[in-house]
Amino acid sequence: MTDAKTNTEDYLRMYRQMVRIRSFEDQANQLYLSAKMPGLTHMYSGEEAVAVGICEALKVTDKITSTHRGHGHCVAKGADFKQMFCELLGKEEGYCRGKGGSMHIADQSNGNLGANAIVGGSMGIATGSALSAKRLGRDDVTVCFFGDGATAQGLLYEVMNMAALWSLPVIYACENNGYSEYTRTDEIAAGSIVGRAEAFGIEAFKVDGQDVLAVNDLAQTLVARCRKGEGPFFIELETYRYHGHHVGDINREYYRPKDEEKEWHTNRDPITNFAKWLTAEGIVDQAELDTIQTEIKTDAASAVAYALDAKYPDVSEVDMHVFAETP
Amino acid sequence: MRQITLSTAVNEAIAEEMRRDETIFLIGEDVAEAGTPFKITSGLVEEFGTDRVIDTPIAEPGFMGIAVGAAMTGSRPIVDLMFGDFIFLIMDQLCNQAAKTHYMSGGKLNVPLVLRTNMGATRRSAAQHSQSLHAIVAHIPGLKIAMPSSAFEAKGLLKTAIRDNNPVVIFEDKLMYQDKADVPEGELLIPFGVANVKREGSDITLVGTSSMVQVAEKAAEILAAEGISAEVIDPRTIVPLDMDTINASVRKTSRCIVIDEGHQSFGVTSEIASRLMEESFYHLDGPVIRMGAMDVPIPFSPALEDITVPTPEGVAANARKLMAGEMFNG
Ligand SMILES: Cc1ncc(C[n+]2csc(CCOP(=O)(O)OP(=O)(O)O)c2C)c(N)n1
Ligand SMILES: [Mg+2]
Numbered sequence: 268m269t270d271a272k273t274n275t276e277d278y279l280r281m282y283r284q285m286v287r288i289r290s291f292e293d294q295a296n297q298l299y300l301s302a303k304m305p306g307l308t309h310m311y312s313g314e315e316a317v318a319v320g321i322c323e324a325l326k327v328t329d330k331i332t333s334t335h336r337g338h339g340h341c342v343a344k345g346a347d348f349k350q351m352f353c354e355l356l357g358k359e360e361g362y363c364r365g366k367g368g369s370m371h372i373a374d375q376s377n378g379n380l381g382a383n384a385i386v387g388g389s390m391g392i393a394t395g396s397a398l399s400a401k402r403l404g405r406d407d408v409t410v411c412f413f414g415d416g417a418t419a420q421g422l423l424y425e426v427m428n429m430a431a432l433w434s435l436p437v438i439y440a441c442e443n444n445g446y447s448e449y450t451r452t453d454e455i456a457a458g459s460i461v462g463r464a465e466a467f468g469i470e471a472f473k474v475d476g477q478d479v480l481a482v483n484d485l486a487q488t489l490v491a492r493c494r495k496g497e498g499p500f501f502i503e504l505e506t507y508r509y510h511g512h513h514v515g516d517i518n519r520e521y522y523r524p525k526d527e528e529k530e531w532h533t534n535r536d537p538i539t540n541f542a543k544w545l546t547a548e549g550i551v552d553q554a555e556l557d558t559i560q561t562e563i564k565t566d567a568a569s570a571v572a573y574a575l576d577a578k579y580p581d582v583s584e585v586d587m588h589v590f591a592e593t594p
Numbered sequence: 595m596r597q598i599t600l601s602t603a604v605n606e607a608i609a610e611e612m613r614r615d616e617t618i619f620l621i622g623e624d625v626a627e628a629g630t631p632f633k634i635t636s637g638l639v640e641e642f643g644t645d646r647v648i649d650t651p652i653a654e655p656g657f658m659g660i661a662v663g664a665a666m667t668g669s670r671p672i673v674d675l676m677f678g679d680f681i682f683l684i685m686d687q688l689c690n691q692a693a694k695t696h697y698m699s700g701g702k703l704n705v706p707l708v709l710r711t712n713m714g715a716t717r718r719s720a721a722q723h724s725q726s727l728h729a730i731v732a733h734i735p736g737l738k739i740a741m742p743s744s745a746f747e748a749k750g751l752l753k754t755a756i757r758d759n760n761p762v763v764i765f766e767d768k769l770m771y772q773d774k775a776d777v778p779e780g781e782l783l784i785p786f787g788v789a790n791v792k793r794e795g796s797d798i799t800l801v802g803t804s805s806m807v808q809v810a811e812k813a814a815e816i817l818a819a820e821g822i823s824a825e826v827i828d829p830r831t832i833v834p835l836d837m838d839t840i841n842a843s844v845r846k847t848s849r850c851i852v853i854d855e856g857h858q859s860f861g862v863t864s865e866i867a868s869r870l871m872e873e874s875f876y877h878l879d880g881p882v883i884r885m886g887a888m889d890v891p892i893p894f895s896p897a898l899e900d901i902t903v904p905t906p907e908g909v910a911a912n913a914r915k916l917m918a919g920e921m922f923n924g
Contacts, residue, residue, distance in 0.1 A: 305896050306718030357718075357895030368720045368894030384722035385680070386652045419651030447652060449628035455651035521627060579897030586890050 275550055281323055281479050282545065283559055285315035285538050288339045290567040291348065292510075295338065295355060295369075299514040303575065305357055308369040311339030313509035316537035317442050318343035320482025321410055321502075324490045330378045330396045330409040332389035335370050336442075336508070337382030340412050345377035348567055352574035359580040366580075366588065378407075387413060387420030390439075394426040397437035397498070408493040410438045416447025418456055418463060427499070431467040436493040438486075439464065439501045442476065444508045449522045464501030476504030477537045480544075507531040595776040600766065601634045603745035603777050604710070607752040608635065608672060610780070612642055615670060618756060621648040621657050622674025630674060632712075632771050654680050658687040658709070662761075665707040666695065670756065675711035678765060679725045692761040693736030707762075708755045714767040714805060714855060715892045715903050724892035724899075726804075726855040728765045729862045732833050738762040738786060739833040743807035745775040747830055750784030758786070767805040767855075787834035791843070795825035798849040798913050801840055801866060803829060806853040812906035817913055824913065832862055840866065841874050848879040849916045853904050858886030880916045885909060 292312045298304035311318065314336070322331065322343035333340040341351060346362070354361025355369050362374050373381030380396060383389040393411030400407035417423065418441060430437050447455050461471035474485050482504065489500045509532065511519050545551050598606070612618045620638060622630070626649045629636030639647040650657040654675065661671035675681060681688070692705045713726035732739045738760055742748035748766060755762035792807060793814055802810035807828045814824035825843050829836055844850045850870060852863040863884035870882045885904040893899050915922065 305894070306720070357897060363894075365895030365898065366721075366891075366893045368718070370722070371720055371894065384720060385683070388722075416652045419653040419656075421653065421655060448631075449624050450649060454649070580895055582898065582901055585888065585893060585898045585901055589890050 277323070278545060278550055279559070281319050281483065282538070282541055282556065283563065284319045284323070284343055285479065285541065286560055286563050287348075287567075288312075288315045288318065288342045289538060290563050291338055291342055291351065294352070294567045294571050296510065296514055298355065298571065304355060306368060307513045307515055308338075308355065309336040309513045310508065310510035311336050313531065313536070314339055314442060314444060314476065314506045316479035316482055316541070317440070317476045317504045317506050318412070320479045321440055321486045323483050324486035325378070325408065325410065327377055328405070329407050329490070330380055330393070330400075332380050332393040332396070332409070332411050333372075333382040334389070334412055334414060334417070335382060335384050335386070336414070337372055338369070341372050341374055341379055341382070344374065344379045346374045346379065348570035349573050350374075352570050353577050356574050356577070357579060358574055358577040359584075360577050364580055364584065387417040387422050389413070390417075390420070390422045390426050393439075394430050394435060394437050397430065397435035398433065400436055401433075406494045408436045408438065408490050408498070410440050412440050412442060414447065415441060415443040415445070415452045415456060415460065417441075418460055419447075424463070427464060427467045427469060427501070430499040431469050434496055434498060436496070436498040438489055438493060438499065441501070441503045442506055443503050444506050446508070446512070446523065448512050449516075449519070451522070460503045461501060469499050469501050471501035471503070473503045473505065476506030477535045477540065479537055479541050507535065595778060597774040598745055598777050599772050599774050600742070600745040600748045601632060601771040603749040603775075604634050604752060604766065605637065606777075607749045607756070609638060609641065611753055611756045612638070612646065617668060618670045618672060619646040619648060619664075620672045620674065621650060621661055623650055623652055623676055625649060625674050631676065632768070634771070635674065654683040655687055658684040659691065661707050662687055662692045662695070662705055665692070665705045665761075666703050671707045672756065673707060673709045675709060677723050678711045678713045678727050679722050681711060681727050681731065688731065688737070688761070688763070689734045693734045696760065697736060704759045705761045706759045708752070709761065709763045710752070711763070711765060712768045713765045714769050715887065716899055717768060718894065718896060718899065720894040721891035726765070726887060728763070728832065729856040729860065729865075731763050732862065732865075736761065737833065738831065740764045740786065740831045741804040741829075742766060743802070743804055743828045743830070744770070745773065745777050746782075747784060747828075749777050750782040751786075751830060754783050754786060757783075765804065770805055784830065786831045787836050788830065789836035789839035790828045790830055791825065791839065792828050793824070793826040795823040795847065797823045797847055798851065798916060799825045799827060799840070799843040799847045800851050800853065800909065800913070801827045801829065802853040803832065803862060804855060806855055806904060809904055809906050809909060810853055813909035813913065816906060816910040820914075822913060822917055835866070835869075837869055837873060840870065844870055844874045845877040848877055850878070851883045851885060851909060851912055851916070853885045853909060855887055855903060857889050858884055859889050861886050880919065881922055883912050883916065883922060885912065
């Protein structure tokens with residue numbers, strides 16, 4: 268692993284954030300399996316190092332746009348468990364007062380402009396956020412998360428062209444987890460993914476998305492360069508989703524072999540591998556990591572319990588927020 | 595007769611037509627091995643191969659445009675659009691290209707394609723996966739719009755659509771995919787522009803589209819128990835729209851409620867109500883009442899989502915008011 272952050276506190280925060288995502292998703296999956304969650308949801312488990320490595324390079328004022336597989340981005344950008352679980356259950360105290368749910372969770376307070384149920388739907392938004400930052404003289408950087416499948420959307424090429432022409436502070440972060448729903452990436456993406464960005468003269472990088480330090484190292488550099496006006500950039504992060512496309516996608520051997528899943532779980536787990544590195548380097552001992560795990564699991568469980576008991580929005584809220592107040 | 599699900603009926607219609615006509619192909623996301631997320635097209639790739647059951651990248655405007663071009667040059671594509679909400683991505687190809695080509699070419703070019711997609715809320719899928727957008731495309735001249743209300747209609751309307759020489763958009767209600775109905779094996783063609791009188795009645799006409807036919811039928815049951823006789827009409831296609839059947843019914847009952855799952859404003863209910871006002875005004879004993887989805891993005895929270903769509907109880911309540919001659923105010 269590459270050495271990105273040199274301070275124990277930073278390492279532990281990254282570890283903690285990855286564990287928080289995993290615990291959040293384990294709870295969300297349980298909520299689905301026990302029929303306590305309305306609708307479906309897409310698990311981020313396995314991809315933690317991507318969101319955490321990148322978001323740990325960002326400030327609260329920096330922006331991100333997220334996807335249908337968005338819980339990881341939301342947690343990594345600083346969101347709170349209780350408000351997130353409340354949103355997943357459609358409760359009033361959720362980040363979006365229950366109106367958005369899993370696929371539209373947004374956390375304005377931490378610069379998360381929102382998950383998106385339209386694949387590729389946030390590419391314009393991220394680029395617009397970067398334009399706005401530049402015009403208004405803020406040094407904010409925007410990171411646009413999207414999947415390998417989303418590279419098929421034409422919008423990406425329209426906005427990358429403009430971002431490159433106008434040197435916008437945006438980083439396109441392509442989470443290549445090898446699958447677009449039930450189809451392998453190589454069946455839906457011709458040629459090279461980074462080559463797409465390079466065609467617009469955008470510097471593009473490929474990184475191991477399971478290695479949180481490698482991701483963070485690259486993200487730190489690119490974010491700093493974006494702030495100096497050297498953007499946009501493109502990163503392809505090689506990663507893997509542990510669950511099915513969504514929580515209901517249980518029987519998936521017809522499109523994804525069990526052996527492949529096992530290989531990633533056993534040899535390429537971002538949390539396990541980071542823990543190994545942390546202990547091997549003598550930064551922390553296993554007992555400390557175990558304590559962190561236990562604390563976070565307890566936290567997640569109590570946030571779920573809280574959300575299950577929380578109240579639904581009053582029906583009078585149904586036509587609230589269709590339009591913003593204009594004084 | 596045997597009963598099959600709406601999903602099976604669609605699958606069967608596609609298979610039968612593909613066997614009959616080599617120029618037909620199916621195109622869309624995960625339509626082959628995966629058989630779509632709703633498992634509607636399962637088995638088709640095994641029978642017809644990947645040349646005729648084509649998986650695409652997530653590139654809706656791209657594959658819609660390809661279908662339009664193929665349709666103009668001798669193919670008859672069936673396009674699978676995974677969610678009706680994604681229709682906004684393909685609007686140019688559908689509305690500026692497919693819909694207008696025949697007209698703009700002075701009748702020289704045809705676009706015989708079928709766009710199959712879906713509609714319907716209350717699946718807890720939130721604002722971008724729950725819309726019923728048929729009225730938006732119905733506004734564009736050159737597109738025919740079918741809205742099956744059961745497995746029977748799903749098969750018969752789809753087979754007719756595939757043989758039509760125009761672009762046809764079919765909206766299936768996601769909640770009905772597993773609902774069963776009597777459906778004949780083999781040939782079943784339901785003509786466009788012919789409404790179905792689902793239930794006869796004399797006091798009030800309930801016009802419902804898609805799953806709102808079931809809502810109307812349930813409301814009719816509730817009303818029957820109270821001595822109110824409701825007639826239920828399913829237009830089956832909204833373009834073309836069979837006003838003859840609807841007018842005849844309303845002239846008999848003199849009252850009407852139109853129920854549709856699109857947003858109430860500027861929608862199908864408004865269109866049918868205003869045609870009734872123009873064509874049957876002097877036969878009416880009260881205003882034609884529109885019942886659509888509330889004019890709000892569909893909320894995720896179950897507590898809110900369920901009140902956004904018409905219910906049998908709501909329809910029955912409005913019917914009682916109409917019968918009693920009560921005033922309605924917006
Ligand atoms: C415009 C659009 N088309 C199709 C879908 C259905 N859909 C949801 S997620 C998905 C696959 C996305 O793959 P990818 O971008 O690789 O993200 P991943 O799920 O692998 O994280 C598809 C096809 C959608 N939500 N939006
Ligand atoms: Mg993917």
